[in-house]
Amino acid sequence: MFAMMNEAKTPRRPAAARYRAPAVLKAFRLLEAVAAARGAVTLSELARRLGYSKGTLHGLIGALLDCEALCESPRGRGYAIGPAVVELAFRSRNFFRIVEQAQPVLDGLRDRIGETVCLGVLSRTRGLIVATAEAAKPLKISAPPGTSIPLLAGAVGKVFLAGLPRARALALIREQGLLAYTPQAITDRRRYLEELEAVRRRGFAVDREEYLPGVRAVAVALGSPAGLPLALWVVGLAETMDEPALETIAAEMQGAARRLQEILARNE
Amino acid sequence: MFAMMNEAKTPRRPAAARYRAPAVLKAFRLLEAVAAARGAVTLSELARRLGYSKGTLHGLIGALLDCEALCESPRGRGYAIGPAVVELAFRSRNFFRIVEQAQPVLDGLRDRIGETVCLGVLSRTRGLIVATAEAAKPLKISAPPGTSIPLLAGAVGKVFLAGLPRARALALIREQGLLAYTPQAITDRRRYLEELEAVRRRGFAVDREEYLPGVRAVAVALGSPAGLPLALWVVGLAETMDEPALETIAAEMQGAARRLQEILARNE
Numbered sequence: 001m002f003a004m005m006n007e008a009k010t011p012r013r014p015a016a017a018r019y020r021a022p023a024v025l026k027a028f029r030l031l032e033a034v035a036a037a038r039g040a041v042t043l044s045e046l047a048r049r050l051g052y053s054k055g056t057l058h059g060l061i062g063a064l065l066d067c068e069a070l071c072e073s074p075r076g077r078g079y080a081i082g083p084a085v086v087e088l089a090f091r092s093r094n095f096f097r098i099v100e101q102a103q104p105v106l107d108g109l110r111d112r113i114g115e116t117v118c119l120g121v122l123s124r125t126r127g128l129i130v131a132t133a134e135a136a137k138p139l140k141i142s143a144p145p146g147t148s149i150p151l152l153a154g155a156v157g158k159v160f161l162a163g164l165p166r167a168r169a170l171a172l173i174r175e176q177g178l179l180a181y182t183p184q185a186i187t188d189r190r191r192y193l194e195e196l197e198a199v200r201r202r203g204f205a206v207d208r209e210e211y212l213p214g215v216r217a218v219a220v221a222l223g224s225p226a227g228l229p230l231a232l233w234v235v236g237l238a239e240t241m242d243e244p245a246l247e248t249i250a251a252e253m254q255g256a257a258r259r260l261q262e263i264l265a266r267n268e
Numbered sequence: 269m270f271a272m273m274n275e276a277k278t279p280r281r282p283a284a285a286r287y288r289a290p291a292v293l294k295a296f297r298l299l300e301a302v303a304a305a306r307g308a309v310t311l312s313e314l315a316r317r318l319g320y321s322k323g324t325l326h327g328l329i330g331a332l333l334d335c336e337a338l339c340e341s342p343r344g345r346g347y348a349i350g351p352a353v354v355e356l357a358f359r360s361r362n363f364f365r366i367v368e369q370a371q372p373v374l375d376g377l378r379d380r381i382g383e384t385v386c387l388g389v390l391s392r393t394r395g396l397i398v399a400t401a402e403a404a405k406p407l408k409i410s411a412p413p414g415t416s417i418p419l420l421a422g423a424v425g426k427v428f429l430a431g432l433p434r435a436r437a438l439a440l441i442r443e444q445g446l447l448a449y450t451p452q453a454i455t456d457r458r459r460y461l462e463e464l465e466a467v468r469r470r471g472f473a474v475d476r477e478e479y480l481p482g483v484r485a486v487a488v489a490l491g492s493p494a495g496l497p498l499a500l501w502v503v504g505l506a507e508t509m510d511e512p513a514l515e516t517i518a519a520e521m522q523g524a525a526r527r528l529q530e531i532l533a534r535n536e
Contacts, residue, residue, distance in 0.1 A: 019326065019327045019330065020327060020330045020331040020334055021291040021294075021295065021327040021328050021330070021331040022291075022331070023289040023291040023292050024291050024292060024295045024328060024331035024332060024335070025331050025334060025335055027289065027292045027295070028335035028337060028352065029335075031356055032352075032356070034360075035355075035356050035359040035360050036359070040495065058287065059287045059288060059289040060289050060292060062287065062288045062289070063288040063289040063290070063292035063293050064292060066288055066293060067292070067293055067296035067297075068391055068392055069296060071492070071495065071496065071497075073492075073495055080360065080495035080496075081356055081357070081359075081360030081495070081496075082391075082496070083389045083390060083391035083396070083496055083497065084296065084300075084391055085353060085356050085357050085360060086357045086360065086363060086389050086396065086398070086496065087303075087389070087391050087394065087396050087416070088299055088300070088303050088349055088353050088357070089349070089353050089354045089356070089357030089358070090357070090396055090398070090413070090414050090416075091303040091304070091349075091396075091414070091416070092302075092303050092348065092349030092353060092354065095354060095414065096412070096413045096414035097414060100412070121351045121354050121355070122351065123336055123350075123351035123352055123355050126355065128351070128355050128358055128359075130354070130358070144364070144365075144368070145358070145364045146358045146359070146363065146364035146365065148355070148358075148359070224339070224341075227308065227339065227341055227348035227349070228339065228348075228349075228350070228351055228354065229339075229351065
């Protein structure tokens with residue numbers, strides 16, 4: 001299960017690729033700042049947040065407006081993410097087809113285990129939920145598409161890092177830190193690496209109230225069957241997701257993960 | 269209805285903004301080429317399609333891999349759109365919340381008029397469907413999210429261009445051309461501009477088998493209530509969407525458009 005992810009994440013790049021177009025890196029940092037702001041963000045706010053000169057910002061914003069990666073907010077109060085970004089995401093390997101094809105599998109899994117099921121895309125810093133099947137009970141965890149969690153919080157990060165070469169996992173841990181979201185969070189680097197070993201052996205990761213008190217989760221990696229690194233996870237209240245339940249859920253998830261991988265690989 | 273779109277589309281930019289970071293423009297052309305290819309695309313294919321030198325491509329691809337706007341395909345056969353683009357789109361003004369909030373209005377409109385209803389984001393070149401409510405009849409037009417049509421094809425382009433200043437509309441027509449998709453398509457520039465005048469007067473645009481034989485459509489502009497230029501359109505078979513039906517549909521659509529604008533403006 002982890003082989004595909006390893007391949008996708010340890011690119012062999014030609015020596016010539018050492019040069020990186022610096023304006024492109026800056027442009028994406030700018031787009032991230034705009035997306036993080038939610039509302040429209042002004043040029044002076046961007047200058048403050050990013051520390052770029054006004055000249056650099058003018059050049060970047062001009063280019064991003066030209067290719068519609070940015071647009072001006074309807075009331076002229078600043079900039080927002082533009083239609084080109086939405087279009088790229090939608091056209092990317094028929095992204096919506098992925099969500100559409102995954103939904104019945106998520107619904108089926110939810111019906112069998114009775115907890116909320118999420119499908120997420122993993123980036124370097126976050127796990128982004130792109131489809132969910134919510135538990136059909138009054139007291140449940142709700143996680144609508146668009147919600148994202150820090151990558152190293154809970155089960156998702158563990159399952160993702162377990163699929164990476166040790167050096168790359170360590171680099172991500174150093175970069176982002178193991179934060180004490182709750183008293184249960186694993187903040188000791190050695191203990192965390194041991195946990196990753198256990199995840200590799202078992203094929204799934206568990207979060208025992210490590211990100212949110214009272215909440216447990218199980219995560220399974222899907223590799224990149226459709227080009228994007230994906231993971232499946234189940235979130236529920238600690239009260240119902242006790243130790244025997246965790247085992248049953250993990251077994252059901254592994255079946256669902258195989259079905260998802262088969263369905264999504266057909267998209268390639 | 270068109271005022272907001274005009275504002276969003278006629279940016280006043282400071283003189284300093286005349287400089288455009290050329291690497292950023294090239295990077296987005298590269299991302300577009302990758303998205304258009306659907307499957308993974310190799311470096312030599314990109315060099316052929318874009319006409320960039322291998323050195324330029326290495327620098328751009330290196331930067332885009334670093335910020336995860338590109339990723340390597342699982343089997344190492346080339347590049348695909350990466351998680352950062354999907355994340356930007358999802359986080360952009362709660363994009364999924366827009367779709368979620370719009371869906372009940374689309375469903376209600378579909379139930380009243382019995383034809384397929386689409387919500388689309390408009391970019392410089394295409395109308396991209398992001399949500400649909402399909403007609404509940406056996407013979408219907410199906411337009412799943414992710415589908416896009418050329419901007420100047422049919423009703424969507426007309427309603428979009430009618431909201432732009434004449435000079436900008438003309439520039440888009442020159443750039444993309446008025447193609448003869450069907451014998452009914454308006455390919456004469458003067459007749460097309462007269463049609464835009466009629467759209468401005470009526471507040472909606474009609475396509476009478478101008479893009480697909482046997483298919484008619486009505487479109488209404490929504491401005492950019494959530495930061496992205498949006499339009500609502502209804503597509504159906506010419507047989508059921510006759511002249512009296514077009515009038516009724518347009519009237520129902522204008523009510524739905526106002527509701528959508530109110531709901532989405534609350535997101536701001």
